[in-house]
Amino acid sequence: MKRSLGVLIVAIAVGACSSSSADAPALSDNAAVHPAKLFTGFDDGSAEYKVPASLIGASDSTTVRWTIADTNLATVETEQPAVGEKATTRMTHHAIVKTKKAGTTTLRASVNGKTFDVPITITQYAPGARELGNDLYQEDRASMPGGQPGTKALGCIGCHGAHGTARHSPSEIGGYDDASILKTIATGVKPDGTTANNGNHKFTLDMTEQQGILARLRSLEPVEFPQ
Numbered sequence: 157m158k159r160s161l162g163v164l165i166v167a168i169a170v171g172a173c174s175s176s177s178a179d180a181p182a183l184s185d186n187a188a189v190h191p192a193k194l195f196t197g198f199d200d201g202s203a204e205y206k207v208p209a210s211l212i213g214a215s216d217s218t219t220v221r222w223t224i225a226d227t228n229l230a231t232v233e234t235e236q237p238a239v240g241e242k243a244t245t246r247m248t249h250h251a252i253v254k255t256k257k258a259g260t261t262t263l264r265a266s267v268n269g270k271t272f273d274v275p276i277t278i279t280q281y282a283p284g285a286r287e288l289g290n291d292l293y294q295e296d297r298a299s300m301p302g303g304q305p306g307t308k309a310l311g312c313i314g315c316h317g318a319h320g321t322a323r324h325s326p327s328e329i330g331g332y333d334d335a336s337i338l339k340t341i342a343t344g345v346k347p348d349g350t351t352a353n354n355g356n357h358k359f360t361l362d363m364t365e366q367q368g369i370l371a372r373l374r375s376l377e378p379v380e381f382p383q
């Protein structure tokens with residue numbers, strides 16, 4: 157189902173950047189796009205794969221323009237106001253890339269004659285991979301008392317589903333390549349060196365299952381823009 161981009165929650169703290177005085181520089185010295193590299197996917201077109209990015213370090217009154225080098229591979233839109241919300245210049249600091257085809261291209265943020273380029277890797281996932289990933293994600297009923305053996309399920313949903321607090325949407329994993337995500341799943345060590353669930357996060361997946369889980373995670377709806 158197609159969902160409005162307006163549902164994305166802007167995670168940038170409102171208070172932190174409220175001083176938009178006229179002489180604030182358009183860009184700070186350490187302005188950069190977060191994340192510095194983007195990873196997402198594509199399958200047979202049956203699901204949408206989206207990944208968010210933000211230009212950090214631009215003043216609220218500065219407009220950012222986003223483009224994709226190869227528009228055959230992906231499109232980019234800025235953050236859209238939610239229903240009843242007013243569009244602001246600041247929303248142009250946030251972009252969402254939507255894929256059309258696998259391959260590699262570049263996302264560019266242009267502001268005040270300056271450009272910031274971020275490489276995008278769009279991985280091809282096999283048709284059906286996502287469905288397998290969705291099954292693996294579910295509660296493992298087979299190993300529960302009285303449970304029947306059936307489709308393999310690893311119970312990710314218990315901590316990561318609607319009732320769980322741990323998040324791994326493209327907002328959290330869009331800067332990580334597939335190998336890094338698989339390492340987190342298998343070892344509990346995240347790419348930033350911190351541990352997931354105190355390291356109690358060790359799931360064994362064969363190669364087909366790995367592709368399935370990656371397709372599922374990459375096709376989740378992003379929940380916020382990177383900070």
Ligand code: HEC
Pocket residue numbers: 293310311312313314315316322323324328329337340341346347351352353354357359369373
């Ligand atoms: C017992 C609870 C639990 C279960 C079950 C679980 N996870 Fe996690 N997972 C976590 C926690 C906690 C984190 C850390 C979240 C954070 O750092 O914000 C995490 C982190 C992750 C991350 C990294 C997110 C990031 O920010 O880099 C991925 C990817 C992930 N889990 C995938 C899975 C998959 C796939 C499964 C099922 C095979 C699974 N998890 C099952 C608790 C769980």
